[in-house]
Amino acid sequence: MYKMIAIDLDDTLLTDQLIISRGTIEAIQQAVDAGIVVTIATGRMYSSAKKIARSLDLNVPLITYQGALVKEANGEDIHYERLIDPETAHQLIEFAKYEDLHLQVYQDDTLYSSSENKLLQQYANDVKVPYVIEPDLAKLAGRGFDKMLFIDAPDYLDKLQDELRSLFGQRAHITKSRPFYLEITHPEANKGLALLHLAGRLGIDRSEIIGIGDSYNDLDLIMSAGLGVAMGNAVDELKKQADYVTYSNNEEGVRHVIEKFIFQNELTAVKSG
Known part of the structure; x- marks a missing residue:
């Protein structure tokens, strides 16, 4: 069957x-x-x-x-x-900067972050992957991303999810994969x-x-x-x-x-x- x-x-x-x-x-x-x-x-x-x-x-x-x-x-x-389009990627990077949020991006099967911190280290250790520090993530945005990931407290991410959905509408698929992971991908x-x-x-x-x-x-x-x-x-x-x-x-x-x-x-x- x-x-x-x-x-x-x-x-x-x-x-x-x-x-x-x-x-x-x-x-x-x-x-x-x-x-x-x-x-x-x-x-x-x-x-x-x-x-x-x-x-x-x-x-x-x-x-x-x-x-x-x-x-x-x-x-x-x-x-x-399906890649996140460059415009949406740029806007999310700027949003993360303004709100001082931890953001990870994924391109060509490489994990990038603008700075090294405990959240990044713990994530990389859990999934057993290396990462690259790129202080200016906007340099990468022009080619689009497979995924963008915010890591923060569960209650805060619930509010952030609603906010990002209202800001980006149908331009992105936004969902929580774990209580402390908020993931953004292409709408398809x-x-x-x-x-x-x-x-x-x-x-x-x-x-x-x-x-x-x-x-x-x-x-x-x-x-x-x-x-x-x-x-x-x-x-x-x-x-x-x-x-x-x-x-x-x-x-x-x-x-x-x-x-x-x-x-x-x-x-x-x-x-x-």
């Missing part, structure tokens, strides 16, 4: 310790062996997602930067890319659109897709999938829209979904046959 599974990383596939359980790895590998396309759908950089894909032996296009870039895990082929860069684009290229119908996530930026993912799954630790808004709520990221929720909707379905089909 299902031919494709798209899985978010942080707080979904990864535990709170940023690892993948052995049982979940085995379930994913069994699904791949059964002919299921298993991919990652994350807000992380391509290079970060690629490392995890390799650890799982996934040789498929990966959905990264919230859907701004879909690129082969073991190659250079880009299937989908979200996990749902990227998922459907990839599925179309692979000849897979929407009804044949399982999408699994935990946060606000996964709403498009689970709404675009035939079966939208929220983790047990997901935000309430996502759970309300999901077709199914699984166990938490620390309780092998992804493994449970694979076993329930891939292998139990196959067993039922065999028995019916």
Whole structure:
């Protein structure tokens, strides 16, 4: 029944310790062996997602930067890319300067920040990627960005999200991926659109897709999938829209979904046959 599974990383596939359980790895590998396309759908950089894909032996296009870039895990082929336009990028950089906010930008799979601080260091350590300090981010804006990221206190980011949405309207897709991450991408860069684009290229119908996530930026993912799954630790808004709520990221929720909707379905089909 299902031919494709798209899985978010942080707080979904990864535990709170940023690892993948052995049982979940085995379930994913069994699904791949059964002919299921298993991919990652994350807000992380391509290079970060690629490392995890390799650890799982996934040789498929990966959905990264919230859907701004879909690129082969073991190659250079880009299937989908949407960049923040230069004007919007310049305005966000100036806004961050004026408000004295920490802003990170991503271009050519490189993480840039205007200054080094604990927020940047912690982020780079968590996702295991290097970074480059560029005091004048405006120099880079002319070529557009895959993503721009504000890191701050959750309550403040809630207010900032509303403010930026009112300022930029349809020129940007603005969403929280974690309580302290506010992410800005091109308006056509979200996990749902990227998922459907990839599925179309692979000849897979929407009804044949399982999408699994935990946060606000996964709403498009689970709404675009035939079966939208929220983790047990997901935000309430996502759970309300999901077709199914699984166990938490620390309780092998992804493994449970694979076993329930891939292998139990196959067993039922065999028995019916």
